[in-house]
Structure formats: C-alpha cells, structure tokens
Amino acid sequence: xxxxxxxxxxxxxxxxxxxxxxxxxxxxxxxxxxxxxxxxxxxxxxxxxxxxxxxxxxxxxxxxxxxxxxxxxxxxxxxxxxxxxxxxxxxxxxxxxxxxxxxxxxxxxxxxxxxxxxxxxxxxxxxxxxxxxxxxxxxxxxxxxxxxxxxxxxxxxxxxxxxxxxxxxxxxxxxxxxxxxxxxxxxxxxxxxxxxxxxxxxxxxxxxxxxxxxxxxxxxxxxxxxxxxxxxxxxxxxxxxxxxxxxxxxxxxxxxxxxxxxxxxxxxxxxxxxxxxxxxxxxxxxxxxxxxxxxxxxxxxxxxxxxxxxxxxx
Numbered sequence: 001x002x003x004x005x006x007x008x009x010x011x012x013x014x015x016x017x018x019x020x021x022x023x024x025x026x027x028x029x030x031x032x033x034x035x036x037x038x039x040x041x042x043x044x045x046x047x048x049x050x051x052x053x054x055x056x057x058x059x060x061x062x063x064x065x066x067x068x069x070x071x072x073x074x075x076x077x078x079x080x081x082x083x084x085x086x087x088x089x090x091x092x093x094x095x096x097x098x099x100x101x102x103x104x105x106x107x108x109x110x111x112x113x114x115x116x117x118x119x120x121x122x123x124x125x126x127x128x129x130x131x132x133x134x135x136x137x138x139x140x141x142x143x144x145x146x147x148x149x150x151x152x153x154x155x156x157x158x159x160x161x162x163x164x165x166x167x168x169x170x171x172x173x174x175x176x177x178x179x180x181x182x183x184x185x186x187x188x189x190x191x192x193x194x195x196x197x198x199x200x201x202x203x204x205x206x207x208x209x210x211x212x213x214x215x216x217x218x219x220x221x222x223x224x225x226x227x228x229x230x231x232x233x234x235x236x237x238x239x240x241x242x243x244x245x246x247x248x249x250x251x252x253x254x255x256x257x258x259x260x261x262x263x264x265x266x267x268x269x270x271x272x273x274x275x276x277x278x279x280x281x282x283x284x285x286x287x288x289x290x291x292x293x294x295x296x297x298x299x300x301x302x303x304x305x306x307x308x309x310x311x312x313x314x
Contacts, residue, residue, distance in 0.1 A: 004081045005113035009055035013107030015099040016040065016060045016069060022099035023048050024107040035104065040065070042072045053078070059110045061085050061102075062118040070120050080120060083109070086278065087116035121242060128211050129239040133282070135204045142197040145190045149174070156183060168198060208235050227301070228294030236286040258284035 010033070015022040017040060025034040025048075033052060038044040049056060057079040060066055066082060073080035083106060094101065109115040121129065146165055153161070158177050163170035171191055178184040212220045212235055223234035247253040254260050255278075262275035294301045 001084065001087055002117045003113055004057075004059070004110060004115045004117050006057070006079075008057045008079065010052040010057070011107050011111040012049060012052070012056060012058040013103045013105070013110055014058065014060040014069070015103040015106065016063060016065060017099070018065055020099075021045075021060075022103040024100075024103040025049065025052055026107045026111055028111075030108070030111060032104070035100065037099065042068065045069065045072060046076065049078070057081060057110060059083055059106055059115055061088060061106065067123070067126065071123050074123070081110065081115060082118040082120045084116040084118045119242075119246060125215055125239060125242060128208065128215065129242075131204065132208055132235055132239050135201060135208065136282075138197055138201055138204070142194060142201065145194050145197070149187055149190050152178070152183060152187060156180070165194075168195065205231070212238060226290070226294075227298045228290040228292075228296075230293070233286045233290050233293075236282055240280055240282045240286070256280055256283070257287055259287060 007028070009028055011026045011028075013024045013026075019040055020037055021040045022037050023034060023045075024032065027033055034048060036048075038048055049058070053076075058069070058073055059081040060069055061083045062085045070080050070082065072078075088106075088109070094105075106115070149165060152158075156178060161170070161174065165171055165174065171194070175184050175187045175191060178187055209220075209231060216238065220234055220238055223229055223237055224231065229237070244253065247256065251260070255262075258276070258279040258281065261273040262278070264271040264274050295305060
C-alpha cells in the first residue's frame with residue numbers, strides 16, 4: 001500500500017457524494033481554514049478552493065463519482081490524490097461518523113502522510129475501461145439466461161439438448177420442446193434476449209478492439225502474441241493495467257492482480273493469510289483464464305506444471 005507523503009501549504013479533504021460534498025481545507029500547521037458543505041459541481045469546487053490554490057493538494061475517497069473531480073484538478077493544475085476506500089479505516093472506525101467528520105479526517109490523513117492511495121486512472125482510456133466492464137456485465141446476464149433455460153429444462157423433465165445453446169445456430173426448435181404454453185413463452189423470451197445480447201456483445205467487442213488499436217496497438221498485439229491470451233483477455237489486461245510502470249516491482253504488480261496472498265505475522269509467528277480480495281478482480285480473472293488456456297495449448301507449460309507438481313504436489 002502506498003501512502004501520499006508529500007508536503008504542501010494547503011490540504012483539502014473532500015467527502016464526495018453525488019449531489020453534495022463536504023470540503024475541509026487545512027493549512028500546513030493543521031488549522032482548519034474551510035469546513036462546509038457545497039454542491040458537487042466543478043464551479044462550486046473551484047470557488048471554494050480559489051483562495052488556497054497556492055500549493056494545494058486535494059483528496060477524496062475512491063467512490064463512483066470521483067472522475068469529474070480528478071479531471072477538474074488535472075485541468076486546473078491542482079494536485080489530486082485518490083484515497084483507497086478499503087484502506088482508509090481511520091474514517092470508518094470512530095464512534096461518530098458523518099460527512100463533516102469524514103472530510104476532516106481525510107484532510108488530516110493527507111497532511112500527515114498517512115493517506116493510502118488508489119490509482120488515478122487517466123481520462124483518455126478510462127471510459128473505454130468502463131465500456132469493457134459493461135461488456136462483462138452483459139456477458140454475465142447472457143450466462144444467466146442460458147442457465148435459466150437449462151434449469152427450466154431440468155425442472156420440467158425435458159430431454160437434454162444435443163448441442164450447446166451458447167451458439168445461435170443450436171437454438172432452433174428449443175422452445176418447441178416445452179409442452180406447457182407458459183413455460184414455452186418463458187423460454188422464447190430467454191431466447192429473444194439471448195439473440196439481442198449476442199448482437200450487443202459482438203458490436204461492443206468490435207468497438208473495443210478498434211479503440212484499443214488507437215490507444216496502444218503495439219501493447220494490444222504483444223499481449224495477443226502470448227499463448228493463452230486472446231482478444232478479450234488482451235483487452236482486459238491492457239485497460240485494467242493501463243501502465244505497468246506504475247508498479248516499482250514485479251511483486252507489487254502480482255499483488256495488485258491478486259496472484260499472491262498476503263501473510264499475517266506477529267511475534268515471529270505466521271497467523272494466516274489476508275487481503276485475498278484486495279487488488280483488481282478483473283486482472284485476477286484474466287490471468288487465471290490465461291493460465292488455463294496456456295496449459296491447454298503449450299507443451300512447454302505442461303512440462304513446467306508437471307515439474308512443479310512433482311516437487312510440491314498438486
């Protein structure tokens with residue numbers, strides 16, 4: 001975990017919400033200069049920080065509306081630090097908690113060099129990353145529809161389908177297998193939605209690949225050259241990672257991708273592991289899928305796995 005420890009003349013902590021935000025500005029000595037609730041708009045933000053723009057740093061907790069604040073700070077040349085929501089336990093553990101208290105604590109963490117940082121993803125590729133995550137949402141919904149058809153088939157003792165319904169060509173005559181009119185209608189709705197999801201996902205993938213070639217064609221093609229990494233996995237790694245140089249060590253990158261477990265130690269004793277869900281879940285999925293596909297197609301990978309299993313066991 002990285003902490004922001006640079007010194008500034010003014011420190012601004014913001015408890016950010018959709019419609020309003022509580023702003024607390026401290027000086028270098030920790031004295032409160034501003035502490036009030038304002039509208040969550042660029043104009044209101046720039047107005048309240050205007051007298052303190054000289055060597056100002058701004059921080060807000062990582063929640064879903066931080067994009068605009070980071071973009072305004074970047075455009076205005078203001079230092080911006082994104083706080084790691086899970087690691088900012090200091091603002092969640094007190095007996096009393098409200099927006100005013102939280103903004104004050106964020107400002108003090110920032111001033112004291114104890115604010116855990118999240119990565120401020122640049123605006124240029126951020127919307128495409130969100131579009132890629134939206135594709136994943138649609139794929140999961142599509143999977144739920146396929147599962148519902150199979151559950152309905154088992155529920156009404158319909159014989160198993162000869163082919164996988166994931167492929168559109170295998171769906172002909174599926175609804176007609178269900179004798180009950182209401183059940184048949186339910187399956188027809190699922191099939192119609194599947195057809196629409198297939199069209200949307202295909203269109204999204206075309207857009208994502210085209211955009212990736214504009215953002216970083218070289219990195220995209222190099223990722224695809226790795227055995228086990230195809231189009232979607234390459235897109236996921238490219239956009240979830242953005243810039244590998246933001247990690248000082250390979251170990252930090254592996255930790256962020258959830259490929260290594262944390263270890264809890266005290267008094268020379270190991271107490272177990274922790275932090276299994278800290279990091280990027282999308283990178284965890286991408287590398288897990290890539291490992292399976294790599295072993296499926298690469299003989300060298302199979303030999304390496306056999307040596308590891310022989311040494312350490314399965």
